[in-house]
Amino acid sequence: MASYCVDSNVLLGYSFLQNRWNDHTDRLISTDNSLFLSDQVIYEYCCKKGKPRAETELKWSKDYGKFDDEKARLRKDARMCELEVDSRQESELGPETVSEIFIEEHDVETQVQGKIRKYFEKTLTKDCTHLDVRDAMRDLVERITTQADSRKEALSERIDYISVEGERDEDLRVRLAEMISHGSQTEHPDAEVVADSYALQNLGIAGRLVTGDKGDIYSNRKEINAMTGLSVLYLKDEFAGHSFL
Structure with missing residues (x-):
């Protein structure tokens, strides 16, 4: 050790x-x-x-500190995602397109883009609506921030x-x-x-x-x-x- x-x-x-x-x-x-x-x-x-x-x-x-800065950036980028989704026709939406929007607006780096794509592939269908997409995006950001709080506590113990x-x-x-x-x-x-x-x-x-x-x-x-x-x-x-x- x-x-x-x-x-x-x-x-x-x-x-x-x-x-x-x-x-x-x-x-x-x-x-x-x-x-x-x-x-x-x-x-x-x-x-x-x-x-x-x-x-x-x-x-x-x-x-x-940086922990709170990252959570604030997630919230800001989430708002930009919703604006971009609202600018699209529902016929344009789908797991692949939504993944690209999320990856671009949140500046997700190449190493972890697969996780984002997998999430939206499991969560959305090809005929998803604006509401479906907003719900999925909000759920993902909530998962990230909730996990971050949990992992921060785990780090304090580890x-x-x-x-x-x-x-x-x-x-x-x-x-x-x-x-x-x-x-x-x-x-x-x-x-x-x-x-x-x-x-x-x-x-x-x-x-x-x-x-x-x-x-x-x-x-x-x-x-x-x-x-x-x-x-x-x-x-x-x-x-x-x-x-x-």
């Missing part, structure tokens, strides 16, 4: 079934590996709302939150921000995630950080390893098709 720190995109991938990382996070969460997160990740995921991290109460039970306030190396945090921003910033959210993970490593808790984003953290993995000793792992490469049981 291994120990890992997780980035906030791992939490979002597990929470929302339309997220491209949903299947990969399922595999990670279902293992017996020990999973940890620290202050910046829980702040980004469910606590961030207009106040800096130092002034925010960091608790799993908060419903703000992943250990350990605060490292007072344990972080502030000089390292600044150097990480400067490295990630190519010298233009002394503060950067991804630098905060890495600095927290480094503090967890120093506490003997976990020395590997799993991220689903090939952006600032993963693309700088060699530099991060040289500066901290942390191994940065890409969620898809590390866990897709592998078992750690």
Whole structure:
């Protein structure tokens, strides 16, 4: 059994079934590996709302941050879906067309489009009405948001939150921000995630950080390893098709 720190995109991938990382996070969460997160990740995921991290109460039970942003985006995109459906003739509607509308308006990525198509194929007939389509779309969004709430609670039980306030190396945090921003910033959210993970490593808790984003953290993995000793792992490469049981 291994120990890992997780980035906030791992939490979002597990929470929302339309997220491209949903299947990969399922595999990670279902293992017996020990999973940890620290202050910046829980702040980004469910606590961030207009106040800096130092002034925010960091608790799993908060419903703000990226988690709430994603739910708000679902509601907004759902309204756009209904407007697009209403603009079509009923003769144009059917499982395939409705799937395309939902995928486009919700910006569903290729990796999980099959789930959306399968849902509408099971739910709608070729001669469906506007009302049938609106009901099916609303039901799907409700399923996604209800599952997200349930999975957020499951994450709070599965992943250990350990605060490292007072344990972080502030000089390292600044150097990480400067490295990630190519010298233009002394503060950067991804630098905060890495600095927290480094503090967890120093506490003997976990020395590997799993991220689903090939952006600032993963693309700088060699530099991060040289500066901290942390191994940065890409969620898809590390866990897709592998078992750690």
